[in-house]
Amino acid sequence: MFKHILVPLDGSGLSLKAGRRAIDLAKREKSRLSAMMACPTYQHLADKGYPPPVLKANRKGWENDMAERARGILEQFAAEAEQSGVTCATVVVVDDPPHHAIVETARENDCDLIVMGSHGHGGVKQFILGSQTSGVLSHSKIPVLVYR
């Protein structure tokens, strides 16, 4: 039913839980898995007032650090998938906003399902759908399986 499942992670517990369910599903369906992490650009975060603006020269380094951290999380997840006998590719995208990067990655890789948590790091625990999940649900052309 599903041939290529995309799992967007952000390192939060719920995103990993959703990711593990995706491994189960991929195993059962014999589908491929792609795990991705969408890192916001420095500019995006600075615009939202998260980090103080720094010298332009530092931004690249900061983005590289983010990507490095993302790769670590993805590799750990991919190893878990491989242990279950599921092939898992990893993708790191630095782009704004994350939900856009997720929908684009799904399109570029011909995925036919996105599995994600109802909220990531940013969400209020109950009753609220995370902004990135909400964005993916609004823009995705393929089905989205939301775990909470």
Next chain:
Amino acid sequence: MFTHVLTPVDGSELSMQAARQAIELAKVFSAKLSVLLVSPTYKQLTDEGFVAPLAGAARQRWKADVAERAKKVLGVIEAEAAKAGVKCKAVHAFHDSPHEAIIDTANKSGCDVVVIGSHGHGGMKQFILGSETSRVLSHSKIPVLVYR
């Protein structure tokens, strides 16, 4: 992984498409299927000014008409499920808040996944997540698979 799939329909084309995917999912997982149609109560319709309040007899006729229409829509999915060899139970409920009826039914029937269209009759075609789908996503404790 999934043992009992709930799919709410409202008769709209997208909801029927989602229900067909639910049949396929149930088949893949050898799961049971419940298909649910929620109709607003007569009181809510008059409160919102859609119909003039009628006498008791007319109200009964309205109720019978609505039930008749629901039966037709549910019957389509029941027939397709039967053809696919999926055990299917059809449920029709009167409730003013469709998402509450959906969540109640999921809880009572012990469903472990909801398969739903991104919007029903009420939604704008693109970029917008239907209000009831959005509420189901916010309140559901079980995973929700959204088709669009």
